[in-house]
Amino acid sequence: MAEPYTITNPPLVCWSCHDRTLGTHFCSSCGKLVQLRGGIDYFTLFEMPRKLWVELPALEKKFLQLSWKLHPDNFVSASEQERELSLQHSSELNDAYRTLRDPVARLEYLLGIEGMRKEGEHKQQAPPELLEEVFELNESLEELREAKASGGDLAGLQTRLQAAEKSFQAQLGEVDARLQSAAREWDAAFDAKADEGARKKLLSRMNELLNRRSYIRNLVTNVQKELQ
Amino acid sequence: MARIVGIDLGTTNSLVAYFDPQTGRPQCIPGPHGSTLCPSVVSLDPDGSIIVGEPARRRLLTQSERSIYSVKRLMGRGPGDVQDELKLFPFRIDPASQNVIRVRLGERVFTPPEISAFILRELKNWAEAHFGEAVERAVITVPAYFNDAQRQATKDAGRIAGLEVLRLVNEPTAAALAYGLHERQRGKVAVYDLGGGTFDISVLKLISTGEGDIYQVLATNGDTHLGGDDIDNLLQAQVREEILRLHQVDFAKSADSVQELRKELIRVKHELSAVDRATLRFPLAGGAVYAREFTRAALDALIAPVVERTMKPVRQALADAQLQPTEMDEVVLVGGTTRTPLIRETVEKFFGRKPHVELNPDEVVALGAAVQADILARGVKNMLLLDVAPLSLGIETYGGAVAKIIPRNSTIPASAQELYTTGVDNQTGIDIHVVQGERELAKDCRSLARFTLKVPPAPAGLPRIEVKFLIDANGILQVAAKDLRTGEQHTVEVQPSYGLNDAEVERMLEESIEYAEQDFAERQLIEARTEAESILTATAKALAAVPDAQLAGGEREKIDANVAALQAAAAGSDYKLVRARIDELNQATTHLAELMMNSALSTALEGRRLAEV
Numbered sequence: 001m002a003e004p005y006t007i008t009n010p011p012l013v014c015w016s017c018h019d020r021t022l023g024t025h026f027c028s029s030c031g032k033l034v035q036l037r038g039g040i041d042y043f044t045l046f047e048m049p050r051k052l053w054v055e056l057p058a059l060e061k062k063f064l065q066l067s068w069k070l071h072p073d074n075f076v077s078a079s080e081q082e083r084e085l086s087l088q089h090s091s092e093l094n095d096a097y098r099t100l101r102d103p104v105a106r107l108e109y110l111l112g113i114e115g116m117r118k119e120g121e122h123k124q125q126a127p128p129e130l131l132e133e134v135f136e137l138n139e140s141l142e143e144l145r146e147a148k149a150s151g152g153d154l155a156g157l158q159t160r161l162q163a164a165e166k167s168f169q170a171q172l173g174e175v176d177a178r179l180q181s182a183a184r185e186w187d188a189a190f191d192a193k194a195d196e197g198a199r200k201k202l203l204s205r206m207n208e209l210l211n212r213r214s215y216i217r218n219l220v221t222n223v224q225k226e227l228q
Numbered sequence: 229m230a231r232i233v234g235i236d237l238g239t240t241n242s243l244v245a246y247f248d249p250q251t252g253r254p255q256c257i258p259g260p261h262g263s264t265l266c267p268s269v270v271s272l273d274p275d276g277s278i279i280v281g282e283p284a285r286r287r288l289l290t291q292s293e294r295s296i297y298s299v300k301r302l303m304g305r306g307p308g309d310v311q312d313e314l315k316l317f318p319f320r321i322d323p324a325s326q327n328v329i330r331v332r333l334g335e336r337v338f339t340p341p342e343i344s345a346f347i348l349r350e351l352k353n354w355a356e357a358h359f360g361e362a363v364e365r366a367v368i369t370v371p372a373y374f375n376d377a378q379r380q381a382t383k384d385a386g387r388i389a390g391l392e393v394l395r396l397v398n399e400p401t402a403a404a405l406a407y408g409l410h411e412r413q414r415g416k417v418a419v420y421d422l423g424g425g426t427f428d429i430s431v432l433k434l435i436s437t438g439e440g441d442i443y444q445v446l447a448t449n450g451d452t453h454l455g456g457d458d459i460d461n462l463l464q465a466q467v468r469e470e471i472l473r474l475h476q477v478d479f480a481k482s483a484d485s486v487q488e489l490r491k492e493l494i495r496v497k498h499e500l501s502a503v504d505r506a507t508l509r510f511p512l513a514g515g516a517v518y519a520r521e522f523t524r525a526a527l528d529a530l531i532a533p534v535v536e537r538t539m540k541p542v543r544q545a546l547a548d549a550q551l552q553p554t555e556m557d558e559v560v561l562v563g564g565t566t567r568t569p570l571i572r573e574t575v576e577k578f579f580g581r582k583p584h585v586e587l588n589p590d591e592v593v594a595l596g597a598a599v600q601a602d603i604l605a606r607g608v609k610n611m612l613l614l615d616v617a618p619l620s621l622g623i624e625t626y627g628g629a630v631a632k633i634i635p636r637n638s639t640i641p642a643s644a645q646e647l648y649t650t651g652v653d654n655q656t657g658i659d660i661h662v663v664q665g666e667r668e669l670a671k672d673c674r675s676l677a678r679f680t681l682k683v684p685p686a687p688a689g690l691p692r693i694e695v696k697f698l699i700d701a702n703g704i705l706q707v708a709a710k711d712l713r714t715g716e717q718h719t720v721e722v723q724p725s726y727g728l729n730d731a732e733v734e735r736m737l738e739e740s741i742e743y744a745e746q747d748f749a750e751r752q753l754i755e756a757r758t759e760a761e762s763i764l765t766a767t768a769k770a771l772a773a774v775p776d777a778q779l780a781g782g783e784r785e786k787i788d789a790n791v792a793a794l795q796a797a798a799a800g801s802d803y804k805l806v807r808a809r810i811d812e813l814n815q816a817t818t819h820l821a822e823l824m825m826n827s828a829l830s831t832a833l834e835g836r837r838l839a840e841v
Contacts, residue, residue: 091643
């Protein structure tokens with residue numbers, strides 16, 4: 001993911017008619033595609049509030065409408081500059097749709113533009129209360145690998161790992177539930193125009209939960225891979 | 229706007245089609261042999277000229293060392309990739325091949341894009357002969373599961389053939405377009421496309437909006453080295469083993485008879501799609517004859533593993549689209565190999581519905597390409613195609629792992645930005661390795677490109693370079709870099725791991741133009757001379773049959789003068805002059821042609837030319 005976007009959105013001077021223009025995609029003056037605006041985030045692109053509950057059919061509808069206008073197919077016979085701009089606009093649109101459509105990517109993106117996810121910060125460390133369980137899991141995984149290599153008896157280890165997988169799956173479900181409730185709180189705070197402090201607190205809680213989620217998910221994936 | 233054609237550059241056959249505004253339907257263009265299929269075979273004549281299509285296919289039997297088929301299997305691949313292929317296909321790879329394979333035909337070597345360009349140029353000629361005007365722009369189809377290098381190689385082939393490739397369209401998506409136009413389908417569609425050498429499965433959603441129809445690809449998967457060729461190879465291996473065992477004849481020693489046997493086995497395979505039994509009688513060196521009866525049941529048992537191999541990508545594509553087989557509203561079969569009954573049965577059973585086979589599975593992809601060409605040509609559209617990237621794009625990170633930056637099945641164009649900085653003071657370059665694939669280690673993925681990002685000297689960690697990776701609407705990667713401190717755009721020279729660079733493509737284009745101009749004039753001359761010959765013969769015949777008395781005064785002299793002029797032109801080498809003289813003689817003999825016919829017919833045939841009577 002890129003740098004967190006800043007919300008400065010100065011009016012552009014259109015490359016084609018040289019008028020000042022405010023359009024997101026097309027010049028309000030001459031109708032040509034405008035240069036990509038770095039300051040526009042995905043929510044703004046879809047004319048949506050920065051909330052985590054998204055009405056998927058409405059999102060899709062907007063995506064298709066914008067695709068219809070921005071897709072490079074429309075500009076095959078246009079100037080090279082317009083072809084390039086359509087490529088930039090339509091790829092941004094597709095990236096935005098791909099991100100907002102998926103609840104986890106959406107949250108991650110929101111945390112990014114709210115300045116919560118700085119580079120390197122989401123390097124995953126085991127949540128302290130999980131340490132013991134993770135330690136046991138890694139041991140079992142190691143034993144399984146050794147048993148596989150030496151042709152030893154696998155059945156007992158596999159049963160143990162399957163139990164561990166189940167336990168982590170359950171924790172994953174729990175994290176997801178907590179994330180959903182935090183997301184609802186975020187949306188309510190947004191509607192209530194809550195103050196900066198309350199917002200920051202929610203964001204940091206969601207950030208923590210998201211890190212925990214991806215950590216557990218990795219564990220589950222690793223176990224599944226070894227069990228296959 | 230000039231015409232844009234749609235081209236299906238296939239493993240076994242290639243086709244060219246256009247959208248006919250009169251009928252509102254796409255249509256394939258036949259070649260000089262009357263068929264719309266151009267066998268994807270290229271042969272180098274001992275005189276140095278290139279032969280393409282049906283005549284080249286015949287040369288597989290007599291001049292196998294100078295001929296090549298299924299070159300699509302080599303597109304965008306390196307010598308190390310094709311070792312398995314070499315056991316099964318008679319490709320003569322030049323040992324000096326580096327990143328790009330070079331194939332030997334007789335005394336010359338060509339790259340796969342050059343060989344494909346010969347096929348494209350042949351189809352371009354078909355289209356030009358059909359329209360009577362130059363054709364310079366095309367939409368070309370590629371297997372949906374083609375990676376970046378294979379797509380780039382296809383685009384290069386187009387350029388070498390003198391075509392501006394406006395878009396590469398995925399084959400199953402093209403087929404869906406053709407079917408959509410044909411059947412006005414709606415809802416969720418699965419396209420199962422098994423061709424000569426490639427397999428694709430695509431899951432699409434067809435949406436009607438106020439502005440028009442949108443074809444949105446939800447997921448795609450496949451295998452770019454799986455197709456009818458594999459069935460042929462299985463049959464061949466079985467039969468060669470039997471012949472060796474029963475008759476002690478080893479085919480490894482004779483390339484020409486291998487091709488003869490391959491041709492016969494393909495016939496047997498095709499017959500078994502229609503009937504339950506087929507026989508083969510194959511005379512061997514030394515007078516013995518190998519005779520055998522094949523049953524469909526035995527063929528089915530032999531090819532079951534090939535059919536099963538297609539089902540894994542099918543399941544993956546559905547899982548990626550988050551759909552169950554029974555949720556599909558339509559299933560479409562594409563590609564000649566789907567004529568095989570076992571495949572039809574397997575697909576029908578899996579999806580629980582009868583697949584569509586109404587359109588000719590050989591032609592449907594080219595027809596769809598023509599529809600897309602029409603959309604691009606008209607600018608104002610009533611249809612939009614949203615396709616996806618078949619493979620995840622990633623960059624190699626610390627320890628050889630891959631960080632996925634654009635996941636597979638992302639709608640294209642798609643992009644991702646990555647921020648880079650330096651690790652040591654005054655570091656001047658950052659090495660970046662871009663790969664494509666789903667595996668976790670870079671060495672298990674397909675290497676697309678390596679490049680070094682230039683960085684102005686500065687303390688470690690201070691430079692901030694943003695690299696933008698963008699997959700365009702053709703599924704081809706573009707890279708741009710921006711120095712965030714200065715706002716300066718860097719150009720990134722990306723050397724493809726398995727492709728031609730621009731200079732090489734340019735040189736091949738120049739070479740091919742020299743050939744092409746010569747070729748074109750020569751071909752036109754041969755055609756004009758043939759036509760001249762037939763009108764001269766017809767005129768002589770008519771003059772002998774019709775008494776001079778029936779001719780008007782001076783008519784005979786006029787015809788004689790035109791005949792002499794045409795003979796003189798045909799002896800020269802200016803095809804345009806020959807055409808002009810043909811027209812003049814046709815004019816001069818209109819009355820003579822009428823006299824040739826009895827009065828009852830003459831009204832019906834009025835205005836016909838002499839050669840047609």
